[in-house]
Each structure stands twice: as structure tokens, then as C-alpha cells.
Amino acid sequence: MRFWPLFERPLKPGTMLAGGRFHIHRFIGKGSYGLTYIAKDWNTGTDVVIKQLRRRKRHKPAEVAYFMQEADFLRRFHHPSIPSLLAVFQEKEIPFLAMDFVDAPNFEELIFSHHHTYTERDSFLLLTKVLHVIEYVHSLDIVHRDLRIPNILWDGTTISIIDFGLARSLNAPSPPVRRRKKEHPLFRELSVRSDFFALGHFVLFLLYSSFEPSSKKEKSWEEELTLSPAAKHIIRRMLQLDQPYISVAELKQEISLLLKCDR
Ligand SMILES: Nc1ncnc2c1ncn2[C@@H]1O[C@H](COP(=O)(O)OP(=O)(O)OP(=O)(O)O)[C@@H](O)[C@H]1O
Numbered sequence: 126m127r128f129w130p131l132f133e134r135p136l137k138p139g140t141m142l143a144g145g146r147f148h149i150h151r152f153i154g155k156g157s158y159g160l161t162y163i164a165k166d167w168n169t170g171t172d173v174v175i176k177q178l179r180r181r182k183r184h185k186p187a188e189v190a191y192f193m194q195e196a197d198f199l200r201r202f203h204h205p206s207i208p209s210l211l212a213v214f215q216e217k218e219i220p221f222l223a224m225d226f227v228d229a230p231n232f233e234e235l236i237f238s239h240h241h242t243y244t245e246r247d248s249f250l251l252l253t254k255v256l257h258v259i260e261y262v263h264s265l266d267i268v269h270r271d272l273r274i275p276n277i278l279w280d281g282t283t284i285s286i287i288d289f290g291l292a293r294s295l296n297a298p299s300p301p302v303r304r305r306k307k308e309h310p311l312f313r314e315l316s317v318r319s320d321f322f323a324l325g326h327f328v329l330f331l332l333y334s335s336f337e338p339s340s341k342k343e344k345s346w347e348e349e350l351t352l353s354p355a356a357k358h359i360i361r362r363m364l365q366l367d368q369p370y371i372s373v374a375e376l377k378q379e380i381s382l383l384l385k386c387d388r
Pocket residue numbers: 153154155156157158159160161174176208224225226227228231275287288290
């Protein structure tokens with residue numbers, strides 16, 4: 126059996142990939158599947174994101190299939206809020222994929238580093254923008270299954286959705302569902318409901334950004350947040366505490382009523 130060190134050293138800045146087309150600028154993060162970099166694409170002169178499968182995963186067919194599936198989905202999408210796939214290639218038998226770089230902060234950074242705060246109205250307006258993108262994804266019978274705040278980017282004008290590594294097709298066989306330890310099973314369900322469940326948490330993160338605790342006692346979001354009855358109703362349905370939504374259209378309709386009443 127081959128032994129691979131647990132810590133895999135990222136490629137150095139200046140490394141050339143794909144026959145010199147991509148030039149690594151910097152390493153930006155490590156996901157469960159591999160390593161991510163910002164690079165320059167010499168074909169266009171623009172910055173791109175390059176994902177590299179971990180070396181020890183390259184001989185595991187399921188891991189390679191997961192990795193290639195993200196490339197497949199990105200190839201199928203044609204949407205201004207989803208990065209386009211630029212290339213898929215191998216270097217020394219390790220698969221890589223290159224996609225557009227989205228130059229915008231994600232909501233984890235906006236809330237916890239930039240300390241942005243969002244009212245109920247702001248939160249549901251932003252949720253509507255995210256839902257426009259997710260409606261497109263669902264129209265292709267694909268569910269994202271990882272709509273956490275680090276994967277939703279906002280430059281003040283455009284929402285972008287990244288990281289389709291856990292996305293699945295609803296009508297084609299896909300690699301088995303894999304669940305990370307401690308995560309709620311409803312996050313990974315093979316159904317559009319998993320995206321509504323995740324976006325219920327997304328909207329709660331936005332709403333909690335302006336929350337000032339008045340006591341040390343931990344309470345539920347319904348007790349802590351001051352929300353309109355319509356907002357509570359929508360979040361309860363997204364979190365499947367009440368009847369789950371069956372489509373983005375149904376959810377968007379309830380949000381648009383809330384936003385009309387709120388004017
Ligand atoms: N197209 C992109 N444009 C801009 N930043 C990106 C893009 N794709 C990924 N990133 C950023 O690269 C970093 C690493 O992302 P990646 O998806 O590889 O890992 P992760 O999301 O941290 O891990 P995991 O997928 O295991 O949850 C993150 O900070 C992410 O925001």
C-alpha cells in the first residue's frame with residue numbers, strides 16, 4: 126500500500142499548469158477534496174480559481190468521480206451568478222479544474238469580519254436574489270446541498286454561488302451520499318428541500334447579524350429574534366418545522382408577499 130503524508134504541501138506561487146496556460150499566484154484554501162489556488166490564465170489575462178484533487182485521493186474512483194462531477198455541473202451551467210468552467214486537466218496524474226474567479230466577499234466574511242448587519246427586509250431581499258440562482262440550478266434537476274454562508278458571495282450588486290462539490294443530480298445516478306460528522310441529515314437530503322433547509326440557516330445568519338443578546342441564557346431563534354409572523358412562518362417551512370416548500374416558486378411567492386406588506 127502506498128503511504129501519502131497527511132499534510133500535502135500546496136503548489137508554490139509561480140508553478141505553471143496545463144502546458145503553461147495557468148500560472149499559480151497563491152494558495153487560498155483546503156477543502157475536504159483538495160487544494161484551491163488563485164492563478165492567472167494566460168489565454169485571457171484574468172484571474173481564475175484552480176482546484177486540485179488531493180494526491181492520496183486520486184486512486185479512489187469515488188473521490189475522482191465527486192471531483193469530476195463538480196466540473197460536469199459547472200460545464201452545464203450558463204448563469205452570471207455561477208463561475209464558468211474554464212478547463213479540466215491532469216498534471217502528474219492528479220486531476221485539476223479551473224473556473225472563473227469571483228472577486229467578492231462571502232457572507233461569512235461580511236458578517237463576522239466586516240460586521241455587516243441586515244434587517245428583516247434586507248435579509249429576505251438577499252434571500253430572493255439567492256433563490257433566483259437556485260431556481261436556475263433546480264430547473265436543471267440539480268441540488269447544491271452545501272448552501273452555507275462561505276459559499277454565497279455578494280459584491281453589493283450580484284450574488285454568486287460557488288462550490289458545487291456536494292451538488293447532485295436528482296434524475297441521474299450519482300456517487301453515494303456522503304455526510305460529514307455532526308451535520309444535520311436534512312442538509313444533505315437528495316431533494317430541493319435540502320437547499321431550502323440550508324437557506325433557512327443562511328437567512329438566520331443574516332438576521333442574527335443585528336442581534337444583541339439581552340441575557341446569557343440560550344434561547345431558540347424564535348424567542349431571540351424579533352420577526353414578523355410572515356418571516357417566522359417562512360423560516361419554519363424552510364427548516365421543515367412546518368410543511369416544507371416544494372419549489373423555489375412557492376417560496377419566492379411567500380417572500381414577495383412578506384416584502385410587499387413590509388413596505
Ligand atoms: N470560483 C471561486 N471564486 C472565488 N473564490 C472561490 C471560488 N471557489 C472557491 N473559492 C474560495 O476558495 C476557498 C477554498 O474553497 P473550497 O471550495 O476549495 O473549499 P472549502 O469550501 O473551504 O471546503 P469544502 O468544499 O470542503 O467545504 C474558499 O475560501 C472559497 O471561498
